[in-house]
Amino acid sequence: MSQIHYFLATVAITIAITFWAARRNSGRASFYAAEGKISAPQNGLAIAGDFLSAGTVLGIVGLFFAVGMDAAPYLITPLAGLFLMLTLIVGPLRRLGRFTLGDVVTHRMESPHIRIVIGLCTIVISLINLVAQLVGAGALISIVFGIPFNFAVGIIAALMTIYVAFGGMLAATWVQIIKAVILxxxxxxxxALCIGRAGGYAPLFDLAEISARSRDMFAFGGLQLGMFGAISLALTQVTGMMGMPHLLIRFFTVPDERAARRSLVIGTTIIGIAMATVLLVLGPAAIAFVGGDASLRDPSGGIIGGTNMITMHLARLLGGDMLFGLMSAVAFSTILAVVAGLTISISSATSHDLVLGFRKGRSLTEGSEVAIFRLAALVTSAIGVGLAILFQKENITFLIVMGQTVAASTTFPLLILAIYWRGLTTAGTVAAGLFGLVTSVLGIVASPAFWMKALGHPEPLIPTDYPALVTVPATFLVAWLVSTFVPARPARAAQA
Incomplete structure (x- = not known):
């Protein structure tokens, strides 16, 4: 089979799942949370499928190729975040929420302003992550089929709209499950092919060290983060993971709190095994086999297609066109699954939080809410395409971390405070949410990665790409100051 056949088969399977799910969707509960009928093992696989994105399959290997073991924190710290999520958030989240994070934050402060703020935070976080996935998808398809990046991204956006608008959460869940198993x-x-080609696991590292030449791939410091940057990156990934909306809404798809906890244990186990394999086998193999192959270099000396495509080059070197085609289809399905979950997160926040907030608590009919959900999916696709074209040269993993920066500064503190602090007020919630959203986005825009690389300015406005070490504590402080000193009626006592 040619690569195009693998891709067409992937698209056919996912569209079949979408229309199967569409026949079973009966209202907003189906579109938002699959009516809470997903089992714990199924949801665990779906969580793994949601997490193991293009950043894992493509971005981490490319990052290891560039900076060696400095890529390790991008894999290890999210696992710490998942464990803390299990301890602090999953139980109360499932008990207090129904469809969106706005349901949880407003469980004792029913305020339209809070719904608007949490909806905006969810949209910004999910949109940044969506752009990361579209960048990976566009690069992959443009290389495989030789078509322009812009056109490739448009194809993905069209498919994404179909999946979400017709299949909702049920379709996204089953696409994620199937994709996780295949991935x-x-x-x-x-x-196994990497280890076999090297003649064993230890020889694989020997080959990698030879190919790396003067660079010690096991030495830390390649990213030149400094003490502030390293601590801030760790904080970003740990707390950001606990505030990622597209992962958190997965816990509304299971029947109860026990199933939610069990599904996260299953998902984290799968994620840990897959990430360890990527870091400890595929990363060194990329240096050993791809790094020394001159045919994979462009005229400027860089890797053809950029570092995001190193995994695909490795697949072709070890397994020929057949494995390259299969891995391309797997990476493609990975991206489709994740963008579907992200789009659902944005669409549900728009139809259930933003619209309800602006209507000041007046409910929509289920039909109207679903119609807005579908329209939001279409608009999200259009915006995502434009931003993906702007950031097409950026590393996928770094873009995902930018989304985690906003999550760490907004949804994470809002969820923790709403669940555990009885003194939180409506004014404190709104002020903290807006402060965290504005400062984290401004921090990203002013960073070297955005201000210099994306916008072309000679100097950044701030010296770090990771502002969370400032924005996260500051958001908690703003919530405390406003809740304590601004006259307002306190929220009802938490029942978590």
Missing amino acids: IAMVAVLA
């Missing part, structure tokens, strides 16, 4: 199998196959 894990293909990563295992590729890892």
Whole structure:
């Protein structure tokens, strides 16, 4: 089979799942949360499928290729975030929420302003992550089919709109489940081929060290983060993981709190195994085999297609066109699954939080809310395409961390405070949410990665790409100051 056949088969399967789900969707509960009928093992696989995105399959290997073991924190710290999520958030989240994070934050402060703020935060976080996935998808398809990046991104956006508008959360869940199973199998196959080609696991590292030449790939410091940057990056990924809306809304798809906790344990176990394989096998193999192959270099000396495509080059070197085609289809399905979940997060926040907030609590009919949900999916696709074209040269993993920066500064503190602090007021919630959103976005825009690389300015406005070490504590402080010193009626006592 040619690569185009693998892609067409992937698209056919996912569209079949979408229309199967569409026949079973009966209202907003179906579109938002699959009516809470997903089992714990199924949701665990879906969580793994949602997490193991293009950033894991493509971006982390490319990052390891560029900076060696400095890529490790991008894999290790999110696992710490998942464990803390299990301890602090999952139980209360499932108990207090129904469809969106806005339901949880307003469980004792029913305020339209809070719904608007949490809806805006959810949209910004999910949109940044959506752009990361579209960048990976566009680069992949443009290389495989030789079509322009802009056109490739448009194809993904069109498919994404179909999945979400017709299939909702049920379709996204099953696409994520199937994709997770296939992805894990293909990563295992590729890892086995890497070890087999090297003649063993230890020789693989020897080959990688030879290919790396003067660079010590096991030495830290390649990213040149400094003490502030390293601590801030760790804080970003730990707390940002606990505030990622597209992962958190997955816990509304299971029947109860126990199933939510169990599904996260299953998902975290799968994620940990897959990420360890990527870091400890595929990363060194990329340096050993791709790094020394001159045919994979462009005239400027860089890798053809950029570092995001190193995994695909590795697949072709070890398994020929067949494995390249299979891995391309797997990476493609990975992106489709994740963008579907992100788009649902944005669409549900728009129809259930923003619209309800602006209507000041007046409910929509289920039909109207679903119609807005579908319209939001279409608008999200259009905006995502434009931003993906702007950031097409950026590393996928770094873009995902930018989304985590906003999550760490907004949804994470809002959820923790709403669940555990009885003194939180409506004014404190709104002020903290807006402060965290504005400062984290401004921090990203002013950073070297955005201000210099994306916008072309000679100097950044701030010296770090990771402002969370300032924005996260400051958001908690703003919530405390406003709740304590601004006259307002306190929220009802938390029942978490």
